[in-house]
Amino acid sequence: MKILIIQQKMIGDVLTSSILFEALRLKYPKAQLDYLINEHTFPVVENNPNIDNFVLFTKQDELSKSNLLKFARSVGNKKYDIVVDTYSKLSSNLISLFSGAKTKISYHKYYTTLFYHYNIKREKHNDGKAGLAIVNRMQLLAPLGIETSFIKPKIYLTEKEIFNSKEFLESYQIDFSKPLYMISVLGSGKNKTYPFNYMAEVIDTLVKETSGQILFNYIPKQETEARAILDLCKPETQKNIHFNIFGKSLRAFLAITSHCDALIGNEGGAINMAKALNIKTFAIYSPWIDKATWNLFENDNNVSVHLKDFKPELYTKAEKKYKKETAELYKKFEPQLFRDKLKAFLKL
Template sequence: MHILLIQYQMLGDVLTSTIIAQQLKITYPDAQIDYLIIAHADALVAHHPAIDNLIKVTKSDFEKMSFIISLSRKLKQKKYDLLIDAYGKNNSAVLSHLSRAKQRIGYKKWFSRLAYTDAVKNNPDTSIYKTGIALGSRMLLTTPITNDVQWHLKPKIYLTPDEKTEGKQWLLQSGIDLKKPLTMVSVLGSSANKTLPFTSMAKVLDNFVTQTGSQLLFNYIPSQKKEALAIYNA
């Protein structure tokens, strides 16, 4: 069985949607799973045991309809048995339709009838899953193919032994005490409306450290360094 999973971006979403691939491998152990992602997210999923092949695209390309049409021709040749569109935007919907995969699953939207054979209402039942809306929503996309959804699945980054060694060395060189708790924090959202006021975020972090005694690693993209430093200094 040949399966295509689409989660074009963002970085967190690319990682989060790997739980769909995990479920697919549970349901179809011998399936080959291709994962279409934005190119700079490959390190997050490069060694994932449930993913057999990465199809990497750039933002500038994926936003062009000419590229979508060209890519769809290549995907059509692979004759996918199943496609799951976790991204659920116009371009991925068009790509899903043009791929001619036998079964195409996506979220229920205005374009669903054209794009997918199975449209799922994005309304996860909080009494069933315990891992949060983002994860529950993705697992809903597997309900058309199985009655045994593993709602407990969580995303995980798989590192090579060399990466683990290098990471440990970097932490030690940066003054991190590995005998004490360590927490990575995404201090800024992907946009201003997804970000707490800096002074409020600083108070949250201060309280967290007081309660847990944890050391903190700030996680942010390079263009957010100035804002991250403002929170750090607060």
């Protein structure tokens, strides 16, 4: 039996959907389990023992209709028996259609019966700790007789990666007898990035409470923005920030993060990756993002804050409806609102 899971786009999505492979492996131990993902997201699922092959979707495939069609046909040539499309957008609809699989599963939309045999309606409310992103993905396996279970996403680092990253940190005089924190200083876009002056206040509080060593999560092209946040921190805080230590690749970032006591900052892929490494997290949500979907496995070690937690009266409609008002809502999301919660988290 050959099964294909489709999850294009973002790193956090690809990591979260990887839970399906653990459940499928238990149900079909001898099946070939393949994962179709965007090529830039591969590092987050590299070495996953439950995935047999990766089918990589390139930028060229994404930007060209003729390339997309050729790609869809190449997937069809692989003769999959089952396709589970967790992305459910036009490109993945086409790929699923061309797959020729006898069983095709995706989420319910008004048109999806044209492409899939099973169309699963997403849950909109969740009282559990797993988060709707986990609940809804696991529901996609129900047509295969796999009961909903709450599997945590996992990242698989090699011993060599862990060893080399520790040596790298030590070469920069990181002292492992003191707390070490990774800060997600920048979100995936402006409307997912906590205001720079507010983020600086958060970092000031962190250093004041713990005297911890601080690393910034950024890539070279984001250096100007990251340095702007550094400059807004108090002089005594700046002494604890090791600005020039950063991962030059996604795998390097993961390995460095594995040595940290916690990852704190903007909710997004970095938070999800830290959770998958069993590193404590404190996530600051953008005002327009639905916390119920992405607060995966929230507990004392994984804490999140959202403007709606403190000022629910500002919300009279679904969070995503406020996307255009993000900048104004962020101004209301002052660090003092969750300072006590952050201090309590740091004492754990």
